[in-house]
Amino acid sequence: MSNDVLAVALRQTPRAMPRLSAAQQVGKVLRDHIINGQLTPGTRLTEETITEALGYSRNTIRESFALLAAERLVVRETNRGVFVATPSRSDIRDLYAVRRLLEPAAAEHGTAYGPELVGQIVDVAAQGRRAHADGDPDGVRQANQVFHRLIGALAGSRRVSDLMEGVLAEMRLVFRVVATDGDFHAHFLERNEHIAELLAAGERSRASEQLRDYLDDAESRLLG
Amino acid sequence: MSNDVLAVALRQTPRAMPRLSAAQQVGKVLRDHIINGQLTPGTRLTEETITEALGYSRNTIRESFALLAAERLVVRETNRGVFVATPSRSDIRDLYAVRRLLEPAAAEHGTAYGPELVGQIVDVAAQGRRAHADGDPDGVRQANQVFHRLIGALAGSRRVSDLMEGVLAEMRLVFRVVATDGDFHAHFLERNEHIAELLAAGERSRASEQLRDYLDDAESRLLG
DNA sequence: TCGTAGAGATTGTTCAACAATCCTGCAATC
């Protein structure tokens, strides 16, 4: 029966891509605005305002608030409203605690380590340097973010990647709260490339150490 | 002005413990039932049923579903309903990928490492052994869970602890899907104590190795 | 056996309403 082979093949596809629910769409719009900086930390998100702006009902808006609150991108204060999160110093420390645990571990022990991913990491590190040479600070920032996303991907775990995505989103908020000189990221370009080289050379343990140093340094620069 | 000192003192308190919203309460009830096994994997959660059972409106129920879905304890299939999640083999692999990354890293590099936490770890490991001696498999399971929760706590990060909590909740579902001999956990009691001893002796690196081995073993037992 | 059509049930979403709570401004008090 060629039915079996078909069944097996289809079973790979995880039951279709379910069209996003209204709440998820609203969540996506708000998330983008928060991450891209149109909605700055502390901004209040009134249900009525969003209702009028996006044309969804209040209930739907509220459901999307629940999602964003779970991602820690907004804070809900009962009977007062929801506000775009403003990371505190303690949040920053916690975010770096997560990263310092996750990223070096992924580099040293991640199961997705291989020529393909490492290749992408090397590429994006080089891309960051080019952006810097072109005087494109936003390009630098973007490359840096992808770099760390890929480091997280080394773990080879969906859940870790999701977590990393959330952490990086929160980091965007951090940079909007803490004043950083324009090229905060530029300072780390060389180290990115160095780490990429170590990974390419199979020196995962040393790459891991470098990452820990790197993240320590970044944290104290942000907090100092 | 003693006003200032008061202001500073109160600012420590993070704006009161906000009474749980209805959706959060529903979420808590459902989460407990799922974790404790009253609601087994695959069970369908009809909005109407929950509405009648708990006395909250449909909208509130839906908001709580959104929360549980974010925790991966339930799966939402559009226009079909929400179901208690049934972890697949791939989910199990992913969960162990997370744990194998997180727990050893927390043991080796976590910043909350200290006599207090290590003491608790030693205690709960011993407690597991006693439960086993008393022929109390549920006590063993519980001790084991706390053991790993504490390992995660070594990271010293709120976000990591939350993640660990979620992972352990999912693990409860795993054990309900995969048939395990009654004392699956009992097999690991000695290793728990050994790891606890290593931590107490300051041999964090070796504890980390042991944990990796341990988790590898557990995973293959579950999948094999 | 297969395909189709239709009825019934469930979810997705909206709307309107009300209670509970918060915020603002102003008067009363010390």
Next chain:
DNA sequence: GATTGCAGGATTGTTGAACAATCTCTACGA
């Protein structure tokens, strides 16, 4: 002058009902 007490208005929390969209199941016919 500063603090407290108190309406009045605005916003959130929650509910109930309604309707469209979609799924499931059954029955029927080719």
